[in-house]
Amino acid sequence: MAGRVLILTSEYPPTMWGGIGRYVYEICRFCPKDWVVDVLCVPSYTHNSQKDKVSWSNIIYDNGHRIIEVFDQQYADVFTNVTSNLQMYLKLAKRVADTAAVMLNDSYDILYVQDFYNVGVAKHLLDRCIGLNVVAACHLPLSTRFSYFEKSVGDNFQQALEAALLRIAVRIVVPSEFTKRNISLIYNVSNDEIYVCPFGVRTMEKPEPEEMHGRLRLCSVMRLTDQKGLLYYPKVLDELCKRRIGVDLTVVGRGPRQIQFLESVRRVLGPGDFHHIPEYDQEKVFSVYNKHDIYLSLSAHETFGFAVLEAMACGCVPVAFNVGGLGELIADGKSGFLLCPNDWPHLVDILARLYADPDYRTEIANKCRLHAKQFSWEGHIHQLTHEVWNL
Amino acid sequence: MKQTTASRIQLCWYYHAPTVMTDSEVDDLVRESLSPLIDVHRRTGRRFVLAITGTFTERLRRIRPKLLDQICDSISDGLIELAGTFYYEIFPPIVPYGYLNKQIDEDLSIKREIFGCIPTTFFLPNFTWVSILGPMLVDREYNQVILDQAHFNLCVATQVWKWECGGDKGMETQLIDTVLDSNEIHQPFHYLVDMASKGRSLHLFFRDFEIVKRLSFGNTGVLQKMTDQSEFERVVGEIAEVLRGGACLTLADDGDRINPISLSSYELFLDSLSEGHFRTPAAIAAETDPDLPRIYYVPSYSVANVQEFWLKDIDALHYTRLLDEVYSIIPENSEAVGEIMELQDVYFLFWKVQARKRYYLNRVFRLLQQQ
Numbered sequence: 195m196a197g198r199v200l201i202l203t204s205e206y207p208p209t210m211w212g213g214i215g216r217y218v219y220e221i222c223r224f225c226p227k228d229w230v231v232d233v234l235c236v237p238s239y240t241h242n243s244q245k246d247k248v249s250w251s252n253i254i255y256d257n258g259h260r261i262i263e264v265f266d267q268q269y270a271d272v273f274t275n276v277t278s279n280l281q282m283y284l285k286l287a288k289r290v291a292d293t294a295a296v297m298l299n300d301s302y303d304i305l306y307v308q309d310f311y312n313v314g315v316a317k318h319l320l321d322r323c324i325g326l327n328v329v330a331a332c333h334l335p336l337s338t339r340f341s342y343f344e345k346s347v348g349d350n351f352q353q354a355l356e357a358a359l360l361r362i363a364v365r366i367v368v369p370s371e372f373t374k375r376n377i378s379l380i381y382n383v384s385n386d387e388i389y390v391c392p393f394g395v396r397t398m399e400k401p402e403p404e405e406m407h408g409r410l411r412l413c414s415v416m417r418l419t420d421q422k423g424l425l426y427y428p429k430v431l432d433e434l435c436k437r438r439i440g441v442d443l444t445v446v447g448r449g450p451r452q453i454q455f456l457e458s459v460r461r462v463l464g465p466g467d468f469h470h471i472p473e474y475d476q477e478k479v480f481s482v483y484n485k486h487d488i489y490l491s492l493s494a495h496e497t498f499g500f501a502v503l504e505a506m507a508c509g510c511v512p513v514a515f516n517v518g519g520l521g522e523l524i525a526d527g528k529s530g531f532l533l534c535p536n537d538w539p540h541l542v543d544i545l546a547r548l549y550a551d552p553d554y555r556t557e558i559a560n561k562c563r564l565h566a567k568q569f570s571w572e573g574h575i576h577q578l579t580h581e582v583w584n585l
Numbered sequence: 586m587k588q589t590t591a592s593r594i595q596l597c598w599y600y601h602a603p604t605v606m607t608d609s610e611v612d613d614l615v616r617e618s619l620s621p622l623i624d625v626h627r628r629t630g631r632r633f634v635l636a637i638t639g640t641f642t643e644r645l646r647r648i649r650p651k652l653l654d655q656i657c658d659s660i661s662d663g664l665i666e667l668a669g670t671f672y673y674e675i676f677p678p679i680v681p682y683g684y685l686n687k688q689i690d691e692d693l694s695i696k697r698e699i700f701g702c703i704p705t706t707f708f709l710p711n712f713t714w715v716s717i718l719g720p721m722l723v724d725r726e727y728n729q730v731i732l733d734q735a736h737f738n739l740c741v742a743t744q745v746w747k748w749e750c751g752g753d754k755g756m757e758t759q760l761i762d763t764v765l766d767s768n769e770i771h772q773p774f775h776y777l778v779d780m781a782s783k784g785r786s787l788h789l790f791f792r793d794f795e796i797v798k799r800l801s802f803g804n805t806g807v808l809q810k811m812t813d814q815s816e817f818e819r820v821v822g823e824i825a826e827v828l829r830g831g832a833c834l835t836l837a838d839d840g841d842r843i844n845p846i847s848l849s850s851y852e853l854f855l856d857s858l859s860e861g862h863f864r865t866p867a868a869i870a871a872e873t874d875p876d877l878p879r880i881y882y883v884p885s886y887s888v889a890n891v892q893e894f895w896l897k898d899i900d901a902l903h904y905t906r907l908l909d910e911v912y913s914i915i916p917e918n919s920e921a922v923g924e925i926m927e928l929q930d931v932y933f934l935f936w937k938v939q940a941r942k943r944y945y946l947n948r949v950f951r952l953l954q955q956q
Contacts, residue, residue, distance in 0.1 A: 420812050423845075534616075535617060
């Protein structure tokens with residue numbers, strides 16, 4: 195039976211194009227018409243375009259969905275302030291919820307909360323009966339084994355928010371079995387309450403075969419942080435060059451390690467061989483995948499591998515360290531390649547083989563496309579509407 | 586004190602998987618930590634000590650037999666020295682003597698069976714020692730034990746007595762630290778287990794926890810900060826400086842410190858020191874001067890405040906009391922002994938609010954009900 199869902203998110207395109215924003219965008223696009231799905235976007239960080247604005251509230255309509263945006267600078271700042279505490283946060287969350295409630299002027303069966311930043315807003319909306327139940331999406335949980343070691347500002351406070359969200363949620367959506375295992379341990383969540391709903395991907399048309407180009411075209415789409423294994427890139431590229439393999443690398447994304455990363459790659463590759471696209475744009479990214487042979491993932495940690503899946507859908511062969519949930523996405527040797535973490539020499543061997551044997555590369559690329567078809571947004575939405583949201 | 590001239594470093598990594606950990610979680614641990622750890626050591630040729638509990642070994646036999654083959658090969662090649670430990674990860678001060686015996690023996694038994702070797706180095710989980718372990722280990726032909734730096738401070742402390750001259754005329758006692766130099770722990774010691782001066786003994790190696798904290802520990806260790814090169818070089822420089830003095834440096838930590846975040850830095854660290862520096866306790870003990878400095882008594886010990894961490898909360902007190910009742914009513918030759926050993930795992934004490942603790946509680950409850 196169809197229902198009414200309010201998606202509560204901290205990101206929504208085109209203002210913000212992070213992974214969560216894109217996920218919400220796809221949900222809205224593919225949701226059945228008999229479901230009412232609106233979006234409440236409450237940013238938890240200050241995007242560049244908002245820096246000049248003190249407050250910003252807006253309602254827009256996109257594809258039949260109402261998208262309500264409430265920006266509160268103090269609320270966004272609370273997550274980067276080391277002195278923040280729960281009381282301060284809840285007070286600000288109430289202020290945001292009050293503004294949103296006036297703009298929404300409606301009620302929903304489900305508040306589908308995308309991240310823990312907005313648990314306070316969700317709680318206040320529940321109290322006001324704007325939403326009847328909370329379903330939490332746990333795309334990037336804070337404590338999944340080794341990501342524990344990369345502590346952010348106010349980390350204890352953030353973990354408390356995440357624990358609170360998972361506690362008030364009647365159901366939890368995660369993208370992989372790996373994520374499910376981790377949050378059930380850390381947050382005392384019963385496995386019955388967790389639904390593994392892998393992300394979907396758009397089916398891409400196979401592009402026209404190109405002329406042979408004689409180069410190995412690699413791409414990566416990622417936030418430029420340590421966790422993405424940035425320090426392996428110069429090693430891998432250097433070794434490929436030593437083997438006289440012509441390499442083109444395109445990297446889409448930006449982040450705190452951007453300057454060091456770009457410098458390290460530019461020391462190895464010539465200016466014509468390396469392209470950096472800082473701003474994420476969905477159409478541009480798919481065009482990047484289509485023009486490259488291999489998607490390189492040197493991450494130390496991945497809960498799912500959204501970019502990897504998109505690359506596979508475009509016939510871009512993933513070559514990755516076997517971490518986190520990537521093993522659920524890639525069948526080693528069939529729809530990509532998984533290497534032992536840190537084993538970059540062996541990873542280079544795989545790249546060299548793919549370079550030397552274009553027929554084999556094409557064979558794997560076709561398998562990647564086929565495999566990616568198993569992950570559809572239609573399938574994801576079907577799981578959401580029939581299993582998760584069906585309370 | 587005599588010192589040997591060749592400087593050595595020994596790295597010891599410890600792994601355990603409690604019963605409540607699922608096979609998938611164990612697989613995650615192997616995939617992201619244990620397997621890459623072995624790979625990086627094979628690649629660099631640096632020797633190390635691997636301490637895996639008996640129960641973890643048993644689990645690997647079931648779900649990752651090929652990894653055990655790799656470990657066997659590495660032991661044969663001299664790359665890995667396999668250490669003994671307890672079968673489960675226990676907190677020895679609250680485990681009766683008979684069960685301590687069983688925990689040690691079951692661990693030895695499975696290692697003998699699977700790896701075809703008998704460990705001579707004992708690795709203490711959580712560096713918790715009880716004094717009875719001395720004679721117990723020598724009886725089983727253990728020769729080396731890895732302890733914690735702060736334990737050394739306790740071993741060499743001196744006890745002073747202070748008379749109160751006030752109204753109460755009471756007396757108090759204190760243990761005073763006598764360590765002069767942090768380098769004192771950078772050598773093995775003889776621990777005479779028997780009273781006789783030439784009796785049975787153990788070689789004691791004390792891990793340098795100050796260096797472990799800076800190298801691998803939690804989120805303070807430089808290995809965990811992938812791109813902080815200057816800090817990494819500083820710590821490696823410190824280690825190199827220690828080794829220049831002819832030291833025997835022992836570094837030991839939980840194995841999961843080596844993971845996708847820290848692996849690349851760890852490999853750099855291994856490469857920064859020459860292969861010849863890397864030794865293992867058995868090898869060092871075999872070549873050291875028989876007149877090593879002595880320690881005459883190793884008191885029971887747990888890392889600072891850890892006994893408070895383990896036992897102070899009421900849930901832990903309650904559980905240990907229940908276990909005591911189980912010990913009193915179920916004889917040590919009963920069929921339930923294996924199950925009781927499992928319930929001695931520190932999982933219940935370590936995780937304060939985890940739902941999985943119910944597994945242990947329900948088992949204890951059933952055992953008590955059956956009697």
